Amino acid sequence: xxxxxxxxxxxxxxxxxxxxxxxxxxxxxxxxxxxxxxxxxxxxxxxxxxxxxxxxxxxxxxxxxxxxxxxxxxxxxxxxxxxxxxxxxxxxxxxxxxxxxxxxxxxxxxxxxxxxxxxxxxxxxxxxxxxxxxxxxxxxxxxxxxxxxxxxxxxxxxxxxxxxxxxxxxxxxxxxxxxxxxxxxxxxxxxxxxxxxxxxxxxxxxxxxxxxxxxxxxxxxxxxxxxxxxxxxxxxxxxxxxxxxxxxxxxxxxxxxxxxxxxxxxxxxxxxxxxxxxxxxxxxxxxxxxxxxxxxxxxxxxxxxxxxxxxxxxxxxxxxxxxxxxxxxxxxxxxxxxxxxxxxxxxxxxxxxxxxxxxxxxxxxxxxxxxxxxxxxxxxxxxxxxxxxxxxxxxxxxxxxxxxxxxxxxxxxxxxxxxxxxxxxxxxxxxxxxxxxxxxxxxxxxxxxxxxxxxxxxxxxxxxxxxxxxxxxxxxxxxxxxxxxxxxxxxxxxxxxxxxxxxxxxxxxxxxxxxxxxxxxxxxxxxxxxxxxxxxxxxxxxxx
Amino acid sequence: xxxxxxxxxxxxxxxxxxxxxxxxxxxxxxxxxxxxxxxxxxxxxxxxxxxxxxxxxxxxxxxxxxxxxxxxxxxxxxxxxxxxxxxxxxxxxxxxxxxxxxxxxxxxxxxxxxxxxxxxxxxxxxxxxxxxxxxxxxxxxxxxxxxxxxxxxxxxxxxxxxxxxxxxxxxxxxxxxxxxxxxxxxxxxxxxxxxxxxxxxxxxxxxxxxxxxxxxxxxxxxxxxxxxxxxxxxxxxxxxxxxxxxxxxxxxxxxxxxxxxxxxxxxxxxxxxxxxxxxxxxxxxxxxxxxxxxxxxxxxxxxxxxxxxxxxxxxxxxxxxxxxxxxxxxxxxxxxxxxxxxxxxxxxxxxxxxxxxxxxxxxxxxxxxxxxxxxxxxxxxxxxxxxxxxxxxxxxxxxxxxxxxxxxxxxxxxxxxxxxxxxxxxxxxxx
Numbered sequence: 001x002x003x004x005x006x007x008x009x010x011x012x013x014x015x016x017x018x019x020x021x022x023x024x025x026x027x028x029x030x031x032x033x034x035x036x037x038x039x040x041x042x043x044x045x046x047x048x049x050x051x052x053x054x055x056x057x058x059x060x061x062x063x064x065x066x067x068x069x070x071x072x073x074x075x076x077x078x079x080x081x082x083x084x085x086x087x088x089x090x091x092x093x094x095x096x097x098x099x100x101x102x103x104x105x106x107x108x109x110x111x112x113x114x115x116x117x118x119x120x121x122x123x124x125x126x127x128x129x130x131x132x133x134x135x136x137x138x139x140x141x142x143x144x145x146x147x148x149x150x151x152x153x154x155x156x157x158x159x160x161x162x163x164x165x166x167x168x169x170x171x172x173x174x175x176x177x178x179x180x181x182x183x184x185x186x187x188x189x190x191x192x193x194x195x196x197x198x199x200x201x202x203x204x205x206x207x208x209x210x211x212x213x214x215x216x217x218x219x220x221x222x223x224x225x226x227x228x229x230x231x232x233x234x235x236x237x238x239x240x241x242x243x244x245x246x247x248x249x250x251x252x253x254x255x256x257x258x259x260x261x262x263x264x265x266x267x268x269x270x271x272x273x274x275x276x277x278x279x280x281x282x283x284x285x286x287x288x289x290x291x292x293x294x295x296x297x298x299x300x301x302x303x304x305x306x307x308x309x310x311x312x313x314x315x316x317x318x319x320x321x322x323x324x325x326x327x328x329x330x331x332x333x334x335x336x337x338x339x340x341x342x343x344x345x346x347x348x349x350x351x352x353x354x355x356x357x358x359x360x361x362x363x364x365x366x367x368x369x370x371x372x373x374x375x376x377x378x379x380x381x382x383x384x385x386x387x388x389x390x391x392x393x394x395x396x397x398x399x400x401x402x403x404x405x406x407x408x409x410x411x412x413x414x415x416x417x418x419x420x421x422x423x424x425x426x427x428x429x430x431x432x433x434x435x436x437x438x439x440x441x442x443x444x445x446x447x448x449x450x451x452x453x454x455x456x457x458x459x460x461x462x463x464x465x466x467x468x469x470x471x472x473x474x475x476x477x478x479x480x481x482x483x484x485x486x487x488x489x490x491x492x493x494x495x496x497x498x499x500x501x502x503x504x505x506x507x508x509x510x511x512x513x514x515x516x517x518x519x520x521x522x523x524x525x526x527x528x529x530x531x532x533x534x535x536x537x538x539x540x541x542x543x544x
Numbered sequence: 545x546x547x548x549x550x551x552x553x554x555x556x557x558x559x560x561x562x563x564x565x566x567x568x569x570x571x572x573x574x575x576x577x578x579x580x581x582x583x584x585x586x587x588x589x590x591x592x593x594x595x596x597x598x599x600x601x602x603x604x605x606x607x608x609x610x611x612x613x614x615x616x617x618x619x620x621x622x623x624x625x626x627x628x629x630x631x632x633x634x635x636x637x638x639x640x641x642x643x644x645x646x647x648x649x650x651x652x653x654x655x656x657x658x659x660x661x662x663x664x665x666x667x668x669x670x671x672x673x674x675x676x677x678x679x680x681x682x683x684x685x686x687x688x689x690x691x692x693x694x695x696x697x698x699x700x701x702x703x704x705x706x707x708x709x710x711x712x713x714x715x716x717x718x719x720x721x722x723x724x725x726x727x728x729x730x731x732x733x734x735x736x737x738x739x740x741x742x743x744x745x746x747x748x749x750x751x752x753x754x755x756x757x758x759x760x761x762x763x764x765x766x767x768x769x770x771x772x773x774x775x776x777x778x779x780x781x782x783x784x785x786x787x788x789x790x791x792x793x794x795x796x797x798x799x800x801x802x803x804x805x806x807x808x809x810x811x812x813x814x815x816x817x818x819x820x821x822x823x824x825x826x827x828x829x830x831x832x833x834x835x836x837x838x839x840x841x842x843x844x845x846x847x848x849x850x851x852x853x854x855x856x857x858x859x860x861x862x863x864x865x866x867x868x869x870x871x872x873x874x875x876x877x878x879x880x881x882x883x884x885x886x887x888x889x890x891x892x893x894x895x896x897x898x899x900x901x902x903x904x905x906x907x908x909x910x911x912x913x914x915x916x917x918x919x920x921x922x923x924x925x926x927x928x929x930x931x932x933x934x935x936x937x938x939x940x941x942x943x944x945x946x947x948x949x950x951x952x953x954x955x956x957x958x959x960x961x962x963x964x965x966x967x968x969x970x971x972x973x974x975x
Contacts, residue, residue: 187850187901195900199850202906206672217671217935332784374848376674382787386717386730387707387795388737390788395740507756514752530749537739538756539788 002299002321009038009325015500016330019544020287021045021319022128024343027497042319046312048127052162055121058113061155067236069152073103074235110151112359115369118158119358122342124351133165133311134158135338136286138369139377141176141208143185145370153181153237154370166312169279169304170270173209177262178239180232186375188230193247196224203375205269214274215254222251226260270309276301280314287318289329290381296323331501334381335544337365340393343544344400344536347497349477353400354470364392385542397536402529403472475525478532484523487515491531498535511535594918594955597827597840597871597886598694598720599820599864603848604673605890606857607910607938611660611927613640618930622897626853626904636660640927645862648869649913656921659914659973661947663928665940669892669908673848676891681719683945683964693948693963694839695723701958702726702838707794708801711830712841713823720841728839729798734806734826738799757792805833813874820844821867828874831884838956847890850903864888868915885916885955889944895936909938912947918955920973943968950974 005013014034018025022045025033033041059065080099084092122131138161145154157179164172176182177200183189191197201224205215229246232239241261251260253268260268269275280300284292292300300314307313318324335343341358345351362368366389372378478497483490491511495503503511514534518527535541612628613619615638620627633641634650642650642660652658666685670676679685683693691699694710698721702709710721710728721728731737741749782790809832815821823842830837844864849856868886875881893910909928925942932939945968949960954974961967 187903190851190899190901192900197850197899197901197903198905202671212672212675334784334788374673382784383717385788385791386712387791387798388729388731390791391737391739391795391799395736398740510752510755514748517748533741534749534752534756537753539785539792542788543784 001303002296002317002323004320005038005322005325007037007039009034012330012500013038013325014041016325017041017045017319018128019343019500020324020333021315022132023122023339023346024544025346026349029346030500039320042316045129045319046166046316048130050126052127052130052159052165054125054127055117057155057159058110058117060110061114061152061159063156063237066152066156070235070237107149107151111145111154111370114151114155114158115359115362117155118369119338119342120352122338123345129315130162130165134161136283137161137165137172139372140282141172141179141182142372142375142377143179143181144372144374148181148184150181150184151370153184156237157181158370166315167310169275169309169311170266171309173204173270174263174266176208177204177227177266178230180237180239183230183232183239188227189232191224191228191230192245193225193228196221196228196247198224200224201227201265204266207376209269209275209278210272211274211278214272214278219253222253223260223265225249225251226253226265227262230262273301273305276304276309279309280304283311283314284318285380287315288324289332331499331543333544334384334542336378336380336384337362337367337389337393338369339544340365340542341396344397348400348473348532350400350473354467357399357467357470361392361396365389365396390539390542393542394537397541398533399467399470401472401533401536403470472529473532475528475532479528481523484528487512487519490515494532494535498532498541504540507538507540592883593838594957595831595838595840595880595884596951596956597824597842597884599886599888600677600718600841600843601847601860601864601888601890602677602843602845603890604676604892604894604906605847605910606849606853606904607662607890607893608896609853609857610643610861611636611640611662611911612643613927613930615639616930618896622930624898625902626898637923640923643858643861645858646865648865649915652872652915653921657915657917657919658921659919660923661912661914661942661971661973662923662925663909663938663941664912664925664944664947665892665909665938666943666945667940669937669940671892671906671908673891673906678719680889680891680944682722683948690722691724692718692720692722694718694720694841695727696963697839697952697956697958698726698728699724700962701956706836707798708835708837710839710841711827711835711837713826714841714843718841718843729794731802734802734829737795737802737806739796754796757789757796801835802830805830805835809833811874811877813870813877815870815874816863816866818863818867820863821870824867824871825874828871828878831875831880832878849894850899850905851901853898853903872915882917885914885918885951887915887947887951888913893938896930896933896938897936907937908934909940912944914947914951914973918974920975922973924971924973942971946971 011030011034015024015030017038018030018033021042033044036044060069076099080095084095087095118134122128122135125131138158141157141161143154143157145151148154160172160175160179164175177188182200186200186203187197188200191200198220202220205220205223206212225247229242229244230239231242231245246261248259250257253260253265254272256268258264277297280303281292281297284296284300300317303317304310304314323329341353341361345353359368366384367378378384479490479494483493491503491508495501495508495511502508511531511534515523515527515531518530608619608623609626609628612633614628614630614633614635628641628643630641632644634644634647634653635641636650636653640662642653644650649658653660666679668685670679681692682689698709707726707729709726712718712721712728712730713732714730717727717730739750739753741753806826806829809829811825811828811832813828815825820842827840827842830840844860844867846856846860871886872881875884889912890910893907894904895907898904928938928941930938945964945966948964949968950970950973952958952960952963953970
């Protein structure tokens with residue numbers, strides 16, 4: 001057990017917990033959490049009042065609708081095959097292309113809807129730790145829509161992560177081995193007896209459970225044989241074990257021999273003491289800091305093992321530990337782009353972002369939901385920051401804080417990924433109210449404006465209009481007129497909102513000097529926006 | 545006014561730092577808005593010095609279908625579906641031929657500007673993408689190094705502290721750039737490579753911005769328990785905050801220059817719309833603008849062909865061919881073709897036998913290209929045996945560090961030993 005922190009705590013510590021175990025919040029969110037005291041606050045995060053169904057997913061994500069859609073597609077292909085029989089090769093090619101294009105367009109549309117849905121869930125949820133863990137699992141069991149191609153499978157996987165967010169790690173590993181999106185991503189789908197595909201067998205050990213150096217090449221070869229025969233039913237998206245494609249011979253994994261299948265191998269993995277250490281260290285790094293001391297890892301791993309790989313008790317130990325609130329841990333984590341975006345919106349008391357913009361920002365900052373770069377997930381910490389992404393963060397902050405009028409479209413980067421995004425996309429497209437369930441609602445905002453035929457051009461237009469109309473935050477609420485008369489108090493109040501720590505003296509003086517310089521006849525919202533953008537355009541703001 | 549150099553000296557090296565005073569930083573701050581003039585940068589190598597362009601073929605490029613041993617029965621036997629026939633290749637010898645998705649590179653081979661090194665790898669190969677990439681980028685098979693081979697080149701051979709000594713066209717810094725002093729910069733869209741204020745009285749705001757992003761005192765926090773760093777363009781032992789402050793300063797220093805160069809220099813050579821071609825187009829513009837950059841790094845991904853390899857790999861190699869063709873034409877037009885050498889690499893090759901999904905799994909030993917007028921074209925190294933295998937994989941015949949040594953010494957004109965931390969036998973593809 002890690003040494004525990006006492007129950008009384010500072011407002012800064014409460015902010016730290018909310019930032020790390022969630023995506024931060026407005027000053028009033030932090031005050032509310034602080035009032036609970038440390039232990040109750042941690043428990044409220046671990047046992048949120050709302051269930052994993054807090055927001056309904058878009059209609060096309062339900063299993064019934066998915067099966068229906070899949071069957072419709074199969075029927076369509078059959079029909080196509082019939083029709084093309086009597087066609088010239090050119091005509092047949094064209095007909096095929098048409099069908100493919102329709103499907104691709106729908107997938108693209110769904111992909112964008114799904115991404116927007118998840119982003120809004122993070123922004124609006126009353127169970128922030130659950131969403132933060134969902135993001136953790138997505139990075140840990142990384143799967144990319146680029147290869148999987150079917151948004152519905154990504155959303156089902158997302159649902160799996162959310163339901164098991166603080167649940168059982170071993171159970172989740174079992175599930176992920178038979179998860180359709182993961183199977184397509186790591187080629188388990190095609191792994192057959194005699195010619196096993198090693199992709200999943202390797203990554204499940206290297207990246208998901210044990211880490212490099214805790215298995216042999218032989219273990220991987222043998223495990224790959226055990227993972228043969230799992231197949232995805234294209235009619236309904238379920239997974240079954242095809243015994244005929246399964247290698248039923250004896251395998252030796254971690255020195256044990258038997259006619260193992262995939263489940264057996266996962267169980268063997270979790271018999272390795274390393275599995276608990278690996279995950280405990282990774283969770284510590286995600287929530288607290290890099291390089292946990294070995295003694296702390298041992299202690300957490302012991303908790304984790306005795307809890308039979310339940311994640312919640314381990315997280316509780318972390319969030320209540322003294323070390324989690326140590327000086328070198330607090331305000332010393334580089335925000336990932338998603339954290340940067342969601343936390344910024346929350347701090348600005350915004351419950352939405354300009355339509356389509358958050359998705360483009362994700363691309364520019366290097367973290368697009370459902371699209372990790374590879375099976376190892378994203379590189380974290382310092383890897384998020386380079387000269388390029390840092391300037392982009394500053395410019396994204398400029399656009400969000402100032403609105404389109406003052407930063408006319410400038411923060412919208414125009415490179416290729418952007419052009420792609422513009423073509424099809426709008427993550428926030430359906431976002432014109434507070435709840436991320438827009439996919440379920442018929443009509444409404446942009447979706448209605450676009451109708452069913454969301455051509456790339458149309459979407460681009462709507463995205464741009466939405467961005468052009470972006471007005472920025474409500475500065476009368478963030479910086480009441482009365483407060484603006486006292487520059488020092490104004491700066492301190494904004495600093496608490498954005499940094500949750502006292503400012504370094506030199507920066508505090510600079511912000512105050514800036515406020516003084518800006519003071520014209522009146523201190524308008526425009527000047528406040530300038531000051532806020534400046535505060536967000538600092539190295540310090542990249543930390544939480 | 546404190547400068548990047550002062551900052552680095554104060555924070556990282558203490559008073560004992562002795563390297564010469566570069567003019568660059570002072571100049572840039574003084575003329576942030578109005579120059580790309582010939583700055584006194586990189587005194588050792590100079591702005592007319594040689595340039596290396598590294599292209600990463602990410603995901604593990606299958607060498608056997610890049611440079612295919614068509615005359616080897618074992619090849620066709622191991623790959624009934626995937627093996628390339630002689631007629632589908634650009635014949636380079638009686639034994640092997642180049643994938644015919646690369647007609648332009650084939651012509652360069654014939655003209656003597658393309659060298660292909662066969663069977664490149666390292667002892668005790670690692671089949672993890674991440675570990676093996678790291679080994680290539682750090683040039684350290686034990687994989688304990690916190691700095692990259694190019695970062696060590698910047699540290700050792702490029703005096704001054706111009707952050708543009710290395711430019712990576714990607715969203716993240718390559719591990720190869722990890723350095724003790726100067727890890728280079730990273731950019732993707734030059735037009736946006738600046739702080740955008742978007743206001744009428746932007747002058748005041750920009751002054752404050754500039755101040756806030758220029759650390760003026762050594763940052764405390766050396767005691768903060770930090771990651772070893774280095775893997776991501778960070779300096780070893782640097783705290784998160786001082787890392788951020790340094791990057792902020794680098795961004796400021798480099799942004800005015802890059803913006804101006806990118807808008808000034810355009811080429812009439814046609815490039816494709818692929819990300820690789822776009823990146824090489826930008827490299828061409830940076831070279832035309834006279835940046836003192838020694839190394840450009842671009843990545844070309846998608847080579848992890850576990851599934852239906854044939855179409856994917858051919859398409860990716862075709863994109864490489866076409867992008868390089870445009871790039872070299874661009875350089876020729878600006879008269880810079882003799883200053884540039886291109887090197888490709890990939891973290892590993894692939895298994896000799898194909899798998900059931902029409903793809904190939906992770907293997908070892910692959911081929912590597914070097915291209916340019918400074919290269920003596922031809923085939924180098926030995927094609928690994930397809931029958932004498934190690935767990936189904938080719939056994940490497942050339943250590944990749946020998947290629948690095950050749951490029952460092954014969955192209956970048958610097959001793960390779962301190963950079964590679966050892967002596968490696970050079971190859972003869974450079975004079």
